[in-house]
Amino acid sequence: MKFTIPQNYDSKTLREIFQELTLPKKDLHLLNMSKEISINGEISKFTTKVYAGDAVYIPTPDEKSNYLPSYRYAQIYYEDDDIAVIMKPKGVKTHPNDLKESNTLMNHVIYTIDSDYVEPIHRLDQETVGLLIVAKNPIMKKILDKMLEENKIERIYKAHVHSLLPIKPQTIDMPIGKDKFHPNRRRISTTGQRAITHIIDSEMIEENVCELDLKLDTGRTHQIRVHLAEIGHPVIGDPLYGNSTLRQLKLNSHQIEFTHPLTQEHISVSLDDK
Numbered sequence: 001m002k003f004t005i006p007q008n009y010d011s012k013t014l015r016e017i018f019q020e021l022t023l024p025k026k027d028l029h030l031l032n033m034s035k036e037i038s039i040n041g042e043i044s045k046f047t048t049k050v051y052a053g054d055a056v057y058i059p060t061p062d063e064k065s066n067y068l069p070s071y072r073y074a075q076i077y078y079e080d081d082d083i084a085v086i087m088k089p090k091g092v093k094t095h096p097n098d099l100k101e102s103n104t105l106m107n108h109v110i111y112t113i114d115s116d117y118v119e120p121i122h123r124l125d126q127e128t129v130g131l132l133i134v135a136k137n138p139i140m141k142k143i144l145d146k147m148l149e150e151n152k153i154e155r156i157y158k159a160h161v162h163s164l165l166p167i168k169p170q171t172i173d174m175p176i177g178k179d180k181f182h183p184n185r186r187r188i189s190t191t192g193q194r195a196i197t198h199i200i201d202s203e204m205i206e207e208n209v210c211e212l213d214l215k216l217d218t219g220r221t222h223q224i225r226v227h228l229a230e231i232g233h234p235v236i237g238d239p240l241y242g243n244s245t246l247r248q249l250k251l252n253s254h255q256i257e258f259t260h261p262l263t264q265e266h267i268s269v270s271l272d273d274k
Contacts, residue, residue: 001058001082001137006264010052014039017050021261022146027139034059060137064116066099070107077131078269082140084113085256085269088132090249094123109134121148122155122219130157130253131269143261148219153258155216156200157224160250161233163210166202172227176220185240186222188230195220197227209236213254224251 009017014037018028031037031046036059038044050056078085086109088094093104101107109118113136121133121144133153135141147153161167177192179185186192196217205211210233214224225241228234234242236250255270 001056001060001139001262003056003058003081003262005050005052005054005056007052008264009050011049013047013049014044014056014058015046021143023139023142027142030061031058058139060139063138065106065110065118067096067104067106067110067118068099068102069111070102070104071111072103072108074105074108074112075274076112077271077273078267079113080260082136082262083144083260083267084109084118084134084136085267086132086134087271087274088124088128088130088253090127090129091247093126094120094132105132106134121145121153124253125222125225125249125251127247127249128251128253130271131256132253133256140261147258147261151217153256155219155253156255156257157214157216158252158254159212159214159224159228160205160236161210161212161228162208162236163202163204163233164208165210166204167199167210167212167233169201170199172197172199172231174227174230176223176226186220186226188226193220194218195223195227197224225249 037046038057039048039050040055075087076084077087088105095106096104115136117137118134119141121135124130124132135144173196174188175192176186176195177189179187198215199212200215201213202210225235225238229241237244237246237248239247257268260267
């Protein structure tokens with residue numbers, strides 16, 4: 001990993017910076033022992049103090065992803081040395097369930113991006129279109145995983161539902177578990193995992209059709225679909241939780257925003273960008 005120290009990290013040691021980024025102790029120890037760290041081209045220790053503008057190189061573990069290349073290009077909306085934001089098309093799985101599979105988004109990503117390591121930070125349902133974050137090295141994967149867990153990555157979804165009037169902003173805090181009567185469904189369950197969905201805005205886009213802007217605090221399987229169905233507004237085109245006979249799910253991962261953990265830049269990526 002190569003990056004320039006931003007003002008926020010001025011006068012801190014590299015160890016202090018990566019501790020702030022909640023890198024696991026094992027990885028901190030390995031970096032502490034590393035002889036490959038450099039600051040402004042000179043071999044340095046992990047405990048060395050750095051200053052704004054310093055050019056830093058941090059070695060990353062030599063791990064490779066196991067995805068077969070699909071020989072199809074993924075659509076990249078944002079990319080730097082450590083992170084990419086990819087657009088997942090409708091009907092494409094996020095990742096393979098079997099290593100022999102070669103027609104998922106991650107198979108397209110491993111073919112498109114010049115990195116042997118590419119791993120998703122979250123996943124999207126197969127019928128959901130939209131943006132997904134990919135880490136390009138194992139250290140960044142662990143940092144982004146923690147950021148997602150701590151709600152430091154904002155994911156805005158758009159969904160179309162049937163409604164006579166705009167739906168008021170609200171928070172849906174209902175636990176979700178597996179439906180024991182249907183292998184592919186989830187349901188509201190007191191014994192399920194906590195799931196929180198915020199309806200942050202809505203507008204009528206045509207007669208009886210309302211577009212919702214939604215923000216997730218958690219990422220349970222089918223979370224938005226289950227929650228909206230539970231409040232009486234299933235996503236249009238959802239055959240699993242609504243009454244649609246067509247698989248034309250009107251749901252997309254529309255926008256992703258976060259502070260880049262290394263550069264401290266504000267990253268905002270939207271489907272409207274292309």
